[in-house]
Amino acid sequence: MPWFEPAPEDAGLLRRRHLVLVEDPALVDKALRRKQVVRIHRGIYKEGEAPDDWERAWSACATVGGCDAVASHRTAARVLGIEVPDGGPDEVTIPRAERRIHRADLRFHTSVLASDDVVDLNGLRITSVARTLVDLCRTEEEYRAVWAVERALARELVTTTALDAALERCRGVPGVKRARLLIGRARPLSQSPLETAGRLALVDDGLEEPEVQMPIRRADGREALVDLAYREQRRGLEFDGRSEHGMEMAVFEDRTRENQIVLRDITILRFTWFDVFRRRPQYLRTVREAIGA
Template identity: 35%
Template sequence: MTGDDTMWRALAGGQGGVLLTAQAGEGGWTRPRLRRLLGRCGWARIQPGAWLEPGRAMGVRQWLWLHQLLRPVLVVSHWAAAMLHGVETRVERVDFIAPPGAACAAVRSGVVHRLPLGEDEVTTVAGLRTTTVARTMADLLRTGPRDDALVAVDSALGWRHGTGVEQRGARRPPLVPLDAIGRALTAAPELRGARTAAWWLAMADPRSGSPAETVARLRMRDAGLCPETQVPLVSPVTGRRVYPDFLFRAQGLVVEVEGYEWHGTRVQHQRDVLRFNDLATCPEVRRILRFTTADVYRRPEGMIRDIRQALAVRRGPPAVVSPGPSPG
């Protein structure tokens, strides 16, 4: 490894592994010789004038760095900004906002939105200029789709396990208050989709514990079912507090959405068993239905059918029901 290569790696390390030929050439190398040297050192050519550090894979973050280095006017936005902020989403895409009228070509594998953007709506995350959390959520609500946008909004509003460059899986506090997203929407009421976005924002629930819970709540809402969410109940046996995902209080029906990640270890599995037993002893609970993430995403009709049937049954002796895996 040459001294120049060490310097290039240090520079690229702060840019997602991306290096521009113009940056590397500051040492006086001619472009042909520079290309040969970078190739011999294992750098991968992304496109003319841009290289990827050896050992790096080209992902969304690398594309963001590449385009922002080449076109500083671009601001990371929408789904890409949500990813940088550590918001849980079901969409992975390269997004930027460019000022209306700015001379800027289309970006590779992504979208450039021509939208007005105030300086107070821009922040920096891991070196990249990106829209603030409030503006990001407002943009997602304006452009949809509804379910994906509300998955992101619920994640930003609630206590979650972070996924961004600064959280790295640690439990993080809410990223933004609800009224801040509302202000970001009302700041530009003339933008397309603003009215629908305000309606969707009213469906947000910061108590939602996962993307699957958000989608399950929306499926129930679409079916005319409106349970309480994350209601604190106390087990009279152990005295422990437990929060069911959804509670139909009048019928004593609890609906639980089970994500696979919660059962990855023996400790997590034991914790879930204790929680389930505590929930079954609560006087408000007469029946429990449990659904998997796959049920919510792939078989929502079956989930709604089972809930309707359980709600229609007259109250009898307390029972706990855990449907087995659905076929397919």
């Protein structure tokens, strides 16, 4: 339809106020019902197909109105390739003096952002990788935030120097002490969110921090990595994720690998999501008994 013409400054997206200037509002609503256009955020639409992460972030900022908004937190993380859970409302940061009521699809944060904490990504104002990770560590569940930092470091999306600088710029910002603590707990060798959660639970319970991805020579001569290990006590902890280990071949390979490790006089304790999150006291007690703590 010829009237689906985005304004040049609108990144290929459509604003309702532009649409109703050139067409009857009832026809705009009909186009929405027919899914010729899809709503992204209040007053922001896209023709035909669902928006990508960048378009969602751009529309989240554009729908605010009245002040400068910067894509941040989970919304920024998705655009920047930082691993965070799917779903939930988009998030933007606005100046501290502004006030906005949260919407079902949009959450507002207020903060003073230094120039080094904001980057321009093809016309989208978005928090830098370092500032985004600091914000996640201020607001997200502990193991999710630490895992996001671990993956970003492992993939070289950010450096520890950049994280330290972002923390320094955030002095006085609520939650920055927590962010500093969680960033300090990140171990880039970690291979899964469950492994990270299991390690953090042990440390929070006062146990010595286990070694991450400890290498060991198997009985058949090949090298293996144990998820978490107490080297001196010769105890290893292995964590079964929800998807990979639900497959028969993955389970078979794990058992073969585990048997080879045991033959090297390393006792393997195996845990699942259910153990770490739903039966945490039993998980902690089992590990304590195993290492004689």
